Structures are given as structure tokens and as C-alpha cells.
Amino acid sequence: MTMTPTVTLHSLPLNPGNFPTLSDALDYASLGETGCNFYSGRGKLAHVLSYKDLQIQAKNLAKKLNSLRLDRGARVALVADTNPDFIRFFFACQYAGLTPVPLPISLHLGGHQAYVTQLRRLLESCCPSVAMAPEGLVPYLEEASQGLGLSLIGGPEIFASLPEDESQLCPLAPHELAYIQYTSGSTRWPRGVEVTQAAVMTNLAGIIQNGLQVTAGDRCVSWLPFYHDMGLVGFVLGPIASQLSVDYLSTRDFAMRPRQWLSLMTKSQATISFSPSFGYELCVRRLGEESPEQFDLSHWRIAGVGAETIRAESLLRFSSTLGPSGFRQESFLACYGMAECSLAISFAPLGQGLDVDQVDGDCLSNEKEALPFIASLSSEENGRCSSFVNCGVPLPGYEVEIRDADGFALGIRKSGTIFVRGASIMSGYFNDPATTDEVLSADGWLNTGDIGYWIDDSLVIIGRSKDMIIINGRNIWPQDLEFLAEQQPEVRPGDSSAFSVSGPDGEEMAVMVIQCRDSDPQKREDLVKRLRALVYQELSIPCYIELIPPRSLPRTSSGKLSRSRAKIDFLSRVQWDVLAPMLSAS
Amino acid sequence: MTPYVEILPQILETLQPFTKEGQALAEETELVSELGLDSMQVMQVLLKIEDRFDISIPLNNLPTIRTVKDLGLEIEQLLKN
Numbered sequence: 091m092t093m094t095p096t097v098t099l100h101s102l103p104l105n106p107g108n109f110p111t112l113s114d115a116l117d118y119a120s121l122g123e124t125g126c127n128f129y130s131g132r133g134k135l136a137h138v139l140s141y142k143d144l145q146i147q148a149k150n151l152a153k154k155l156n157s158l159r160l161d162r163g164a165r166v167a168l169v170a171d172t173n174p175d176f177i178r179f180f181f182a183c184q185y186a187g188l189t190p191v192p193l194p195i196s197l198h199l200g201g202h203q204a205y206v207t208q209l210r211r212l213l214e215s216c217c218p219s220v221a222m223a224p225e226g227l228v229p230y231l232e233e234a235s236q237g238l239g240l241s242l243i244g245g246p247e248i249f250a251s252l253p254e255d256e257s258q259l260c261p262l263a264p265h266e267l268a269y270i271q272y273t274s275g276s277t278r279w280p281r282g283v284e285v286t287q288a289a290v291m292t293n294l295a296g297i298i299q300n301g302l303q304v305t306a307g308d309r310c311v312s313w314l315p316f317y318h319d320m321g322l323v324g325f326v327l328g329p330i331a332s333q334l335s336v337d338y339l340s341t342r343d344f345a346m347r348p349r350q351w352l353s354l355m356t357k358s359q360a361t362i363s364f365s366p367s368f369g370y371e372l373c374v375r376r377l378g379e380e381s382p383e384q385f386d387l388s389h390w391r392i393a394g395v396g397a398e399t400i401r402a403e404s405l406l407r408f409s410s411t412l413g414p415s416g417f418r419q420e421s422f423l424a425c426y427g428m429a430e431c432s433l434a435i436s437f438a439p440l441g442q443g444l445d446v447d448q449v450d451g452d453c454l455s456n457e458k459e460a461l462p463f464i465a466s467l468s469s470e471e472n473g474r475c476s477s478f479v480n481c482g483v484p485l486p487g488y489e490v491e492i493r494d495a496d497g498f499a500l501g502i503r504k505s506g507t508i509f510v511r512g513a514s515i516m517s518g519y520f521n522d523p524a525t526t527d528e529v530l531s532a533d534g535w536l537n538t539g540d541i542g543y544w545i546d547d548s549l550v551i552i553g554r555s556k557d558m559i560i561i562n563g564r565n566i567w568p569q570d571l572e573f574l575a576e577q578q579p580e581v582r583p584g585d586s587s588a589f590s591v592s593g594p595d596g597e598e599m600a601v602m603v604i605q606c607r608d609s610d611p612q613k614r615e616d617l618v619k620r621l622r623a624l625v626y627q628e629l630s631i632p633c634y635i636e637l638i639p640p641r642s643l644p645r646t647s648s649g650k651l652s653r654s655r656a657k658i659d660f661l662s663r664v665q666w667d668v669l670a671p672m673l674s675a676s
Numbered sequence: 677m678t679p680y681v682e683i684l685p686q687i688l689e690t691l692q693p694f695t696k697e698g699q700a701l702a703e704e705t706e707l708v709s710e711l712g713l714d715s716m717q718v719m720q721v722l723l724k725i726e727d728r729f730d731i732s733i734p735l736n737n738l739p740t741i742r743t744v745k746d747l748g749l750e751i752e753q754l755l756k757n
Contacts, residue, residue, distance in 0.1 A: 131732070195735070199708050199718055202739035226736035342735055345719045346726075372716070562716050623709040630708065630715050 093135050095358065096125035096335045098309045106304055107295035107331040111287040112268055113184040113261040115294075115331040120145035124335040126326075128173060131343030133353055139174040141330060148181035149259060155186045156255035158241060160219045162187045163267060167213060169193045169223035169231060170317035172340035175246045177316075177326060179222055180269070185259045191216045191270045191282065192317040195227070198630040202230075209234035215280050216270055216520060222249060264288040270520050271319055271429045278570050282520035283429045290323060293432035293514035294331045296485040297324070301425065301437035302362060302392055310336040311360040313344035313351055313369075319429040320364055320397055334362075348373045352385045352412070359386075364394030367401040368563035370408040377411065388416030392440070396425040398560045399553055400479040402446045419443045426481040426551055430529070430536055432514040435490065436549050438482035447550055451476035458494075460503045460543045460550070481542075481549045488512035490549060491535075492542055502544040505552055509535045557653050559590040559600050561631050566590075568653055571602050571633065574624050580608055580617050587643050587656035588633075591664075599634060600625075603656055606637040636660065678729075680752045687748055690724045703745040729755060 102122030109115040125140030155166070166183050170176050170192035183190040193212050196205055213221065213235050223231040225245035235243055242248065262268065268290045270282040298304045310329050314321030321341075329336040337358045339350055352373060355363060370393075395405060409419040420443040427434035438445060448463040451474035463475040484490045491499045492506040500506045511534045518526035529537045541552045559566040571588035575581045585605040593599040602621070608614055618635045625633040644655035688701050694717055695701055707713055713721065722733055725747070731754040741747050 197735050197738045198715065199713075199738050200706070200740075200742035205739055224736075226734060230736075230739075342719075345716065346723045562714065564715070626709045626712075630718075632712055632714055 093138055095127040095135055095138060095337065096140050097123050098335055098359070099307055100124055100333075102333060104304070104306045104333060107291070107298040107328075109291055109331060110264045111184070111262060111291065112327060112330070113181070115291075115327075116141060116145050116148070116181055116184070119330050119333045122333050124329075124333050126174070126177065126329070127335070127337045127358075129337060129339050129343075129350070129354055131340070131347055131350060133350055133357075137174050139177065141333070144174075144177060144181060147178050149185050150254070151178055151182035151249065152185035152259055153254040153256075154249060154252035155182055155188060155220075156257065156259070157253050158220065160188060160241075163189050164220075165189050165191050165216050165218035165270065167191045167193050167216060167218035167221035167231075169195060169209075169221075169227050170315065170322075171195055171224045171227070172313075172316055172338050173224060175222075175224065179246075179249075180326070183262075184268070185261045187260050187262055187266070188219075189262075189267045189270060191218060192272070192322060193221075194272070194315065194317040196630075200627065201630060204628050204630075206230055206234045210238075211278065212272060212280050212282075213238055213240075215272075215522075216282050220249075222246065262287055264291070267517070269322075271322065272317070273319075273429050278567075278573055281522065281525060284517040284520050285429075285432050285514075286517060289514040289516070290327065290432045291331070292487070292512075293323070293434060293485075294328060296487065296514075297328060297434050297437075298332045300485050301434055302423075303440060304332045304334065304362075308332075308334050308362055308391070309358055309360040310334055311339070311351070311354050311358060311363040312336060313339040313341055314364065315341045318397075319427070319433050323433040324364060324394075344369070345372070348376045349380070352387065352415070355390055356384075356386045356415075359389040361389055361391040362394070363390065363392075364396065366397040366563045367395055367404050368398065368560075370395070371401075371404040374404070374407050374411050382412050382414045385412065385415035385417075387412055388418075390417060390421050392423050393417075393421040394423045394425055396427060396481075398563065398565075399551065400424050400444075400481075402444050402477055402479050405444060424479045424481045426540075426549060428538060428540075430516045430538070431488075431510055431512065432516075434485060435488060435510055435512075436482045436484045438480055438548075445480035445548075446477050447480055447545060448475050448477050450474070454505060454552070458505045460505055460552075478550045478552055480545060481551055483547050484510075484549065485512075492544060500543075502546060505541055505543045508538045508540045508542045508549070508551075510538060511535045557589065559588065559598070561590065561598055561600060564631075566600060566629055566631060570629065571600065571625060574628060575602060575604055575621060577624075578617060578621065580606060580613075584651060585640075585643070587651055587653050589653045589657040589660075591657060591661060600631055601634045601636065601657075601660060603636045603638055603643065603660055605640045605643055607640050678752070678755050680748050683729075683748045683751050683755075684744070686728060687725070687744055687751070690721065690728065691744070694721060701744070703743065703748075705744050706742055707744065707747065708742070725751065731755060 100123040119141035128137040130136045166188045180190045220242040228245045264287045268287045273281050312325035422443050424438040426436045449460040450463050489511045491509045494506045515536050557568050568588035572586045575586035588602040590598045
């Protein structure tokens with residue numbers, strides 16, 4: 091029998107996310123005929139999971155989990171591969187009163203130890219009672235959880251063989267945690283965002299009703315990882331809360347064959363799909379000479395873009411390249427959000443495409459004021475023009491302030507740190523009150539760490555968590571790079587500074603500047619080589635390492651190392667033509 | 677079934693465009709730390725390998741592949757099944 095994907099249209103009336111909990115949302119979706127569909131990297135439909143079947147299977151699995159007699163709210167760690175098992179387990183936890191914790195899959199060439207170490211740090215952080223991984227990844231999970239006292243670790247089959255507990259299921263209530271979401275922050279110091287049912291349901295309703303204005307007939311496609319807030323909340327929970335069918339491609343398959351995303355959009359006539367800018371870039375880059383007419387993207391109503399700084403020029407390259415496929419530039423929907431707010435904070439207005447604000451870059455750097463860029467007649471007087479994408483008005487019910495360094499709210503076109511308050515803000519970081527206190531005030535304001543400014547009532551984001559390094563869509567924390575440097579006997583704490591710069595070809599690259607006392611050329615070269623290899627091994631990125639004399643890293647007036655100034659210094663002395671050959675293959 | 681000795685030259689050929697000028701490529705070359713492949717380039721290499729041999733390399737096996745030889749043995753194994 092050939093498999094058929096779940097339908098787009100069905101007779102169940104659309105409820106746009108008005109549910110008290112995730113299990114209520116699934117209970118309602120199970121009355122219809124929609125569901126999720128999983129495609130292989132070569133475009134073949136591999137699994138179909140209707141919401142009706144998902145509900146039955148998740149409840150059944152919940153009873154099996156209950157036979158383990160875990161405490162209410164106990165954590166269930168789930169290695170989040172793009173497959174039906176993850177969704178079954180996630181919802182089994184909802185019905186059983188347990189807290190699912192999606193864990194990342196980061197499998198790189200030669201990266202066995204790095205992945206085990208990463209998993210172990212996450213397990214130590216969330217203290218789960220049980221843990222599940224796809225069968226092939228169980229050995230990693232077992233190795234990572236040695237000595238942590240979990241009561242059961244295994245693949246889906248081990249859990250399926252548990253006896254069913256006969257007692258009544260008692261699903262998670264609105265005030266209880268819906269899940270713990272690890273931020274894409276530092277891998278060394280993981281932070282687990284606690285999101286209650288009430289929080290995620292509020293955010294989902296805002297996304298569905300205001301941000302996307304979902305209607306019957308919408309359909310989603312996603313290749314975003316299930317352990318990422320946009321992949322999980324946006325494209326697993328969102329479709330269930332709005333009873334939409336969704337077609338999945340795994341992240342790895344997308345990265346390998348980006349055009350499968352466009353093929354799937356064509357085949358399923360999906361209307362909603364999101365990606366960081368990098369995903370759109372990758373499509374254009376890898377499409378090469380291929381004809382865009384082979385795709386039909388005319389149904390694509392919302393091409394969402396967020397998760398990293400939005401690069402308008404790469405998106406416009408996508409829309410002009412894919413124009414012949416029927417893709418409309420107006421479909422681009424810029425948005426802003428983060429796991430600490432469940433997912434979304436603001437959306438640009440629908441159907442209008444990108445609104446790019448051009449400002450005087452020098453004035454923004456020096457005066458922290460985003461004044462419109464005005465080209466003067468003589469080109470010598472022209473300053474630097476910086477372009478940023480307008481991310482729209484915050485969702486109803488959310489307060490947003492842009493504050494200066496002293497905490498005062500700023501007016502329009504003044505750049506500062508973005509603070510948010512609203513019903514979907516996290517309760518805190520799991521088991522980490524100190525870090526929670528750093529970002530969440532007693533009266534509910536979240537310091538996002540992001541920098542932006544207002545244009546009237548719309549938010550413009552200048553940069554994400556100001557020091558974050560983003561390479562090929564992956565967030566790399568400078569602290570993680572600096573830690574590796576400081577593990578070397580030649581390097582002391584405070585001797586290194588990591589940041590990213592736009593390389594000669596316009597792509598972001600990681601750079602680490604290190605104060606080095608040693609003058610022996612051989613020893614210096616040895617340090618650079620060793621560190622580069624270590625960075626590859628741990629983070630799978632190339633990193634340019636520069637050694638500078640002691641006491642030459644710039645510090646702020648309060649004596650702290652300044653990564654932004656180290657970056658400016660680096661850019662002022664770097665000679666790209668000397669550097670380029672060294673970077674040519676990386 | 678294709679034996680390793682026949683797979684190796686095909687891998688070397690696939691990797692050639694990803695090497696730096698004058699860089700030697702051999703069985704023991706480490707794909708990431710020596711060739712300096714970033715995660716996107718790894719994906720491109722794997723795509724070429726998968727298409728060339730008509731195989732699908734399971735994600736779980738990537739962490740045990742460090743060198744050209746490891747990759748060759750993995751392909752040999754996948755072609756056997």
C-alpha cells in the first residue's frame with residue numbers, strides 16, 4: 091500500500107490555539123484528519139502520523155511511563171531527532187504529567203567525545219529520571235549518563251515494552267511546566283528555559299492569531315530541528331494547536347540537499363515555512379545553475395525569517411532567484427523572538443515583505459542613534475550606511491522597552507537593550523537561580539541581551555545577544571572558544587577574546603585573539619595549531635587565531651575585557667590579502 | 677560489492693576540490709582538523725559520496741569517521757549491506 095500524507099483541508103472547525111494546555115490542543119486536533127508527515131532526504135514519504143493516531147499512541151505510552159512511578163513533573167530527556175517517536179514521547183509526557191526535555195543532536199565527523207560531553211552536561215543540568223534516544227543514538231546517551239542514576243535509558247522499543255499502568259491519566263495542568271528548552275547558548279554552561287503550559291499556550295495563540303493569522307487551508311513545512319525553539323514551538327506545537335498538517339524534512343537532510351525543502355514546498359503546496367536567513371542563502375548557493383522553474387512556490391504565503399540577524403540582501407537574492415517559481419517577495423515575514431519568551435515577541439505585518447531601514451552607521455556606533463541614512467551629493471561626505479530589517483509590532487499583551495545602559499527607556503531611533511514582559515516569559519532557567527536573576531527581574535522584565543531600536547511602534551533588531559558568534563546558522567558562544575584557549579598552559583584567564591567578523595567573502599568567520607608571552611616562533615605556531623584543532627574538534631568550526639603581545643587586549647573602563655573593541659582593533663590591523671590564502675579552504 | 681581499494685581513489689577524487697593548494701591527500705588525512713572542512717562542506721562531501729555510491733550514511737556513524745580511511749571503510753560496509 092502506498093502511503094499518503096495527511097490532508098490539508100478537513101471538516102473540523104479551526105480553533106486558533108485557544109487551549110489551556112498542550113494536551114487539550116492535541117485532544118482537539120485528534121478529532122480531525124490532519125497530522126504530520128516525515129520525508130526522507132531523497133523526498134520520499136517515510137512516516138505519516140495523524141493527530142488522531144498521535145493522541146492514541148501518546149496516551150498509551152503515557153500509561154507505560156506511569157508504570158515507572160516517576161514523581162510528577164520528573165524530567166524525561168528526549169534526544170530530539172526529526173521522527174514520530176520524539177513527538178509521541180513529548181506528548182506522552184504531557185498526558186503522564188512529566189516534563190519533556192528535548193536534547194540536541196550534534197553529530198559531527200570525528201565528534202564522538204564532543205557529543206557525549208555535550209549530552210552529559212545537559213543531563214547533569216536537567217537531572218532527568220529517564221532518557222530516550224533514537225535506537226542508533228542510545229550508545230551515546232548511555233555513555234553520557236553513566237553514574238547519573240537514571241532509572242531507564244534506551245530507545246523507543248524499551249519504553250514500548252513497559253507494562254501499562256491502569257490508573258487514570260492526569261495530564262499537565264496550565265500552571266505546570268510544559269517542557270524545558272535548552273537555549274542555543276553556550277554548550278559548556280547550558281541554560282534550560284522553563285516554560286509553563288500557560289506560557290506556551292499564550293504565545294501559540296498570539297503566533298497563530300496575530301503573527302501568522304492562520305486560516306483553514308494553511309499547511310506547514312519544516313526542516314528546523316525539534317530541539318530548537320522555532321522548530322519545536324513553531325512547527326511541532328504550533329501546527330497541533332491550529333490543527334494544521336505539517337511536512338518534515340530532517341535538518342541534516344536539508345543541510346545536505348537544501349533543494350528538498352523547495353521540492354517539498356512544491357509537492358505539498360504548503361503555505362507556511364520558516365528559516366533563519368542562512369537557510370535561504372544555502373538554497374541559492376546550492377541551486378547553482380539549476381532551473382528555478384522546476385519548483386512551484388506560488389502557494390508560499392509566509393516565508394518566515396528569524397532566529398539570527400536577518401540579512402535582507404540574502405533574502406532578496408533568494409526571492410529574485412526563485413521568482414520564476416512563483417515565489418513572492420511579499421511572503422517574507424520578519425519576526426523576533428527567543429526561547430525565554432516561549433518563542434515569538436514580534437512579527438512584521440503580513441504580506442508586505444521586508445521593510446529595510448537604512449541608517450547612518452557611524453552615527454549608530456558613536457551616538458547610539460539610528461538616524462535615517464541620507465546620501466549626500468558628494469560621495470566623499472557619505473558616511474557608512476547600515477541596513478536593518480523591521481521586525482514589526484510586539485504581539486498583543488507584551489510590553490517591550492528599549493533601555494539605555496542606566497536602565498532608562500529610550501524613545502524612537504535610540505539604540506539600546508531590548509527588555510520584554512508578558513505572559514509567555516519563562517519561569518526561569520532550570521536549577522539556576524543565579525543566572526535567572528541576571529536576566530529576569532522580580533517584576534517580570536526579561537533582559538533579552540539583544541540590541542535594537544524603535545521606528546514608531548515597530549522593533550528593529552541590530553544584533554542578537556551582542557557577543558554571539560553565528561556561523562552557518564549555528565550559535566557559538568565566545569565564552570566556549572575562550573574556555574578552550576584558557577585550558578592551554580600558555581594561556582591565562584583573560585588572555586583571550588573571541589568574536590566573529592565578516593571575512594573577505596562576506597561570510598561570518600570566528601576569530602580569537604590571544605595574548606601570548608612566548609616569543610619562540612615554533613612554540614607560537616604550535617599553540618595556534620593545537621587550538622585550531624581543538625576548536626574544530628569541539629565546535630566543528632574553523633577559527634582564525636591571532637597571537638598578540640601581553641596586555642594588548644582592550645578593556646572597558648571597569649576593567650572588563652571588551653570583545654567588541656577587540657574586534658575593532660583586529661579589523662584595523664588585519665590584512666585580508668595576507669589572511670585570504672590561509673582561509674581559502676575553510 | 678566494491679572493495680575498499682576501489683573506493684579510496686573515488687573518495688580522494690571527491691575530496692580534491694575541498695583541499696587547499698598543495699595539500700596532500702591520503703588515507704590518514706583527517707577530514708576536519710587537517711582539511712579544515714566546515715559543517716556545510718562536510719555536508720557537501722557527504723552528498724557527493726552518497727550520490728556517487730548510492731548509499732545513505734547514517735547520522736549516528738559520523739562521529740566515528742575521522743580520516744579518509746574511516747570514510748572508505750564506512751562506505752565499504754554500507755555497500756555490503
